[in-house]
Amino acid sequence: MRIGVPKEVKNHEYRVGLSPASVAVLVQQGHDVWVQQHAGTAIGFIDDDYRAAGAQLATDAAAVFHAAELIVKVKEPQPQELAFIQPQHTLFTYLHLAPDPHLTQALLRSGCTAIAYETVTDAQGRLPLLAPMSEIAGRIAVQAGAHCLEMASGGRGVLLAGAPGVPAADVLVLGGGVVGRNAAAIAVGMGARVTVLDTSLSALRELDAHYGNRIHTRVSTPAVLDELLPQCDLLIGAVLVPGAAAPKLVQRAHLARMRRGAVIVDVAIDQGGCVESARPTSHSEPTYVEDGVVHYCVTNMPGAVARTSTLALNNATLPFVERLAGQGIVPALREHAGLRAGLNIARGQLTNAQVASSQGLQAVDGLALLNR
Numbered sequence: 164m165r166i167g168v169p170k171e172v173k174n175h176e177y178r179v180g181l182s183p184a185s186v187a188v189l190v191q192q193g194h195d196v197w198v199q200q201h202a203g204t205a206i207g208f209i210d211d212d213y214r215a216a217g218a219q220l221a222t223d224a225a226a227v228f229h230a231a232e233l234i235v236k237v238k239e240p241q242p243q244e245l246a247f248i249q250p251q252h253t254l255f256t257y258l259h260l261a262p263d264p265h266l267t268q269a270l271l272r273s274g275c276t277a278i279a280y281e282t283v284t285d286a287q288g289r290l291p292l293l294a295p296m297s298e299i300a301g302r303i304a305v306q307a308g309a310h311c312l313e314m315a316s317g318g319r320g321v322l323l324a325g326a327p328g329v330p331a332a333d334v335l336v337l338g339g340g341v342v343g344r345n346a347a348a349i350a351v352g353m354g355a356r357v358t359v360l361d362t363s364l365s366a367l368r369e370l371d372a373h374y375g376n377r378i379h380t381r382v383s384t385p386a387v388l389d390e391l392l393p394q395c396d397l398l399i400g401a402v403l404v405p406g407a408a409a410p411k412l413v414q415r416a417h418l419a420r421m422r423r424g425a426v427i428v429d430v431a432i433d434q435g436g437c438v439e440s441a442r443p444t445s446h447s448e449p450t451y452v453e454d455g456v457v458h459y460c461v462t463n464m465p466g467a468v469a470r471t472s473t474l475a476l477n478n479a480t481l482p483f484v485e486r487l488a489g490q491g492i493v494p495a496l497r498e499h500a501g502l503r504a505g506l507n508i509a510r511g512q513l514t515n516a517q518v519a520s521s522q523g524l525q526a527v528d529g530l531a532l533l534n535r
Contacts, residue, residue, distance in 0.1 A: 166196045166484070169227045170224065179208060275508065303465065339367060346399045388417070397428070441458060512527050
């Protein structure tokens, strides 16, 4: 199969869809791989590494899209990339379509097929391609939040670990899934006082068994949020409804009851955010202040540690790329239920029920459509 890897163009996005090592695997299996020049240079994957792996170097994104059938990316297509997407293309990347009707409509108009990393599942129903970036995002969220709590960033001047004779910061984590668990691990390691909220008792039991009295766990209800938000210095939004827009658990009215200079890091911002006052930001301008509360809502948090993130992502995505390229798109989707769960758009029609519901649209049976 002809596989293309364009250079990411989202703000401060330095990750790359395939590492040189991944390219070498695919070339050895008989596939042709085109990589845009300088796609991985910023993180130490230079063009010579890709040539040595057997890739063909393309001068620009247009050449990559022209040459390839399967496009392997990291982030959703940006406006300047949409013109290159044609009906013959299958996109394999993070899409996060639920809160983005404009991108959804643009991809539908293109006639392409699009498989979203974030909705691909494994045999246990987990999200294996979302997990590595969720792990990293959860860890970065605490680092970013700690920095935002500093006075120069607009925060209330609180050190997460406190100091001898001075209490540690209060960190409230909304969600005990992959993001939340990783955020809790870093926050505990930095010496903060950590509380995790979730609606799942089993998730809370696991956290309680692992951390004991080093953290507090509470069942998430509006009353519990009302109780805890005024006390927290750092709020980590780690809520996920797979494929759908995140629920707005923290209302704008809550901000007035939070401490001045407290920090919100909404990791759910890719899916619209779980905080009503959250709006997407970038690494160039990562924060804004609303009602005295600092908001950090960067939509590609793992891009800040792009080399680590690329390697972690490739560990998860490469087996799926091999399956799609080796079997062909339709046979691979037919055989692998987890890949079918990732199918969001097929031949220009919407196939993901959660995205459709979020946007008031109708979804079709993607596999039936592809089999015609």
